[in-house]
Amino acid sequence: MEFGAFNFLLQLLGVLLAIAVAAYIYLKNVTYNYWKHKGIPQAEPIVPFGSLWDVVKSRKSIAVLMRDLYLEFKDNAVFGFYSFHRPSLVIRDPDLIRFVLTKDFSHFQNRGLYYNEEVDPLSGHLFMLDGAKWKNLRIKFSPTFTSGKMKHMFTTVKECSDSLVQCVTDEVEKNEVIEIKDIMARFTTDVIASVAFGIECNSLKNPEAEFRTLGRKIVKPRPVMNAMLVLCPSLLKMFNIAATNKEVSNFIIKVFKETVDYRTSNNLVRKDFLDLVIQLMNKGFVRGDDDKEPLDKPEIASGKITMLEGAAQVFVFWLAGFETSSSAATHCLYELAINQDIQKRLADEISQILEKFGGITYESLAAMPYLHKVVSETLRKYPSVPILNRDCNQDVQLPGINLSITKGTAIVIPLLGLHMDPEVYPEPDKFDPERFNDDNIARRHRYAYLPFGEGPRICIGELSLVIVEHSQVVRGVNPFLCLLQECGLV
C-alpha cells in the first residue's frame, strides 16, 4: 500500500474512533441519565444497547426481561428503560396504566411503530396506523366485530374444528408424539383464511398450504429488520424501505383482489369478514346485525375504503389473529395435560353442556363458565401479546407521581409482569382457573389483567365483550363510538 493511502486510512480510523468515543461518552453521560435526571429509577443501560443487553445476548426475550424488571422495581409506580438510545417509560401502577390506556388516551393514541403505506400498503393496518387515519378506520371496522356477526361466522369455525378433530385423530394414530403448536396454527390459519379471505386453504389437511407456509415465514424472527425498526425507523422511512416480506405482501394483495373481484362479479354474499370489508369498500359502512343500515351512518361513513386499505385490514386480522389464538390454544392444552384434575372438570362441563344443547353451537360455548375461567387463566400465564406499546404525542403530566413526560417518549406496559405479580396472583406459576371466579375478579384492579389490552386501542376482537361489560350497548350504535365517548373523545 502506498504511504498516502495508508495515511488516509489511518486518519479515517482516527476519525471513526473519535466519533465512537464521542458517541460512547454522550450515550453514557447524557442519554443514559435521562431518567435519573427526572428522578425516576432506571434499568441499568449498557452502551450502546441500553437496557436490552440480555435480549441482544439472547439470554431473555423482551417479555421475560420486562417481567423480571417489573418484579425488580416492585416499589415503584414507573421505571425508566432504554431501547438502545431511546428512553422508554415502563408503567407498573394499574391506576397509571388506566390513565395512559383509557383516561388520557388522546395523549397516547399511537403505538409509534414504523409503517409506510407508500411502499408497503399492507403496513397501513389498524395495529400500526396513527392519529386520525387509525381512528377513522377503527370506527368503520368496530361494528364488524359484534357478537351477531361472529354468530354468522360460527359455522365456518365449526367446520374447521371438525377438520381439527380429524387431523388430531389421524396424527395420534400415526405418531406417539404430536406437534400441537403447528396443528393449532394450522387450525387458526384455516379459520381466518376462510372468514377473512373467503378461501378454503385446508392447511390442516395440507401442512404446506401457501397460507400456512407464509404464516411460518411471517413469525420467523428477523433480527436485522427488527433492530432497524427499533433503532432507525426514520432511516427506513427516508429510504422508503418496506417492513413486510415482499412475497407475503404480493400473495395477500393478489388473493384479496381476486376474491373480491370474484364475489363482486358473481354477486356472491357470504356472511364473513370479507363481506363486511367489501361493504366498507362499496359504501363506507357495514349493515347492522339486523341487516339494517346503522343509525350513526353519517358519522362513520366519511369515505369508502380503498382496495389496498381493505387488503391491509384483512392482512392484520390474519396476522393478529392466527398466532395469538394458536399460541393461547397450545398453552391451554399444555396446562390441561399437566393438570389432569382441571382437565377432567373441564371435560365434564363440556360433555354436560353439549348434551344440553345437542352439540357445539355459539350459545353452548357461552354457557361454559369453567372453560371461560381456564382460557382466562391461560391468557394470564401466557399472554399472547406480553407487552403493550404507546407513544406520547404531546407533553403531559402523569398524575400522582409528579412526572412530566415529553412528546416522543415511548411507553411500555409490561403485561406479563402484571400477570405474574405474586402480590396480585399468589403463586403466579400455579395454573389456577379459580383466580377467575367472580369474587377473585372483584378483588383485583381491573387493569391488573390485560390480555387484550384496554381503552380505545383494545384488541378489536375483544371489543364487543368489553362494551357489554361496560353496559354501553345501544342498539344500532357503533360500539367503538361508545368507548370514545367514555374517554371523552367524541
Ligand code: HEM
Ligand atoms: C387470543 C387471541 C388474541 C389476543 C390475546 C389478542 C391480543 C391483542 C392485544 C394485547 C392487542 C393490543 C391492544 C392494546 O394495545 O391495548 C391486540 C390488538 C389487535 N388485535 Fe388482537 N388478540 C387476539 C386475537 C385477535 C384476532 C382473532 C383478531 C382479528 C380477527 C385480532 C385483531 C387485532 C387488531 C386489529 C388489533 C389492533 C387494534 C387497534 O390498534 O386498533 N386479535 N390484540
